[in-house]
Amino acid sequence: YEKSKPNEHKKLALLIKILPYISFKFNILCKNPSCEIITEVERFKSMSELCELVGYDKANSTRLKNDLFKLRVNEELVIGIFETDYGKSILVNPLVYYKGTRLEDMKGLIDIFSKTN
Numbered sequence: 001y002e003k004s005k006p007n008e009h010k011k012l013a014l015l016i017k018i019l020p021y022i023s024f025k026f027n028i029l030c031k032n033p034s035c036e037i038i039t040e041v042e043r044f045k046s047m048s049e050l051c052e053l054v055g056y057d058k059a060n061s062t063r064l065k066n067d068l069f070k071l072r073v074n075e076e077l078v079i080g081i082f083e084t085d086y087g088k089s090i091l092v093n094p095l096v097y098y099k100g101t102r103l104e105d106m107k108g109l110i111d112i113f114s115k116t117n
Helices: 008-021 047-055 058-070 105-111
Strands: 079-084 088-093
Touching: 008 047, 008 058, 047 058, 047 079, 088 105
Parallel strands: none
Antiparallel strands: 079 088
C-alpha cells in the first residue's frame, strides 16, 4: 500500500475484498475456501456473481474482469482465469498471496503466472 500510487489504492482494495474467497489449497476464488477436495470446490459461475461480493454493479462484470487483470503486486500479475467447456476458475498468483503452507505444491500455478518469452 505504501509503495503504491494513490490511483492504485482502489485496485488494492479489490484485492483485499477477494482475500476471504481464495481457496487454502488450490488458490482458486471460490465460495468454500477451506475445501480440500478439488471436485467439491464451489467456483464462481460468473463475474456477475463475484460482482456482488466486491461491491460492483452486476452490469459492470466486464469492468471487474478488467480491473482484476490489471492488478499487480511488485510487478507480479495477481489474477488469471482458466476456462474450459466444463467451467471457469479464477486463479490467484501464489507468489502474491497464498494461504497454504506448502508453496512447493503451487509450482505449476506459479509457472502459469510467470513471464514467458
